[in-house]
């Protein structure tokens with residue numbers, strides 16, 4: 001369930017803007033998806049030019065790309081801090097008057113569990129996006145990673161909370177998507193999410209939920225690549 005997304009040029013501007021602020025010696029959380037991939041490639045070029053960093057990948061995909069472009073890798077348990085994490089989003093709440101301003105829906109690539117761990121551990125969490133990701137109110141389906149045995153009971157509890165769950169089907173395999181952690185994903189429609197913090201708390205309480213894709217009060221800044229430049233949202 002990937003987003004249609006904006007232009008690749010806009011994504012590249014956002015990714016490269018984020019990579020620009022990575023300092024020498026930094027431990028960098030490497031998010032997942034097509035926008036973050038531009039940041040990873042830019043970091044790979046900077047490493048070729050002498051930048052010294054270590055990357056903490058958030059998925060099989062970001063690990064493979066980091067290896068391909070020559071970024072030395074590490075793990076969360078081998079570092080004292082993650083200085084900066086760069087990651088994409090499926091939707092970014094973009095209404096400064098709203099309590100949920102800067103909240104995200106992530107998990108279009110089914111990587112949101114490791115992404116949340118790494119992004120939340122970082123001193124600075126930088127979101128990279130294009131204008132198609134911005135919305136006054138979050139309204140996309142919220143991905144929920146569930147342990148396989150729990151998918152039907154979690155689906156029932158999601159319905160109790162007013163959501164409509166759909167087990168994510170794989171594109172090139174019979175049956176469901178299986179995450180990097182060996183679990184399943186329920187994409188849960190809640191309509192307009194007026195209070196992302198409240199929904200996030202309710203979803204986190206459900207037994208069998210490993211992690212959901214609502215990222216609330218985690219982002220420090222969003223770089224929005226456009227056709228002509230980069231807009232900044234600070235939180």
Ligand SMILES: O=C(CO)[C@H](O)[C@H](O)COP(=O)(O)O
Nearest residue numbers: 033034035088107108109111
């Ligand atoms: O959350 C994610 C993966 O789980 C991605 O960051 C999100 O899907 C955005 O991807 P893209 O930059 O390709 O639109």
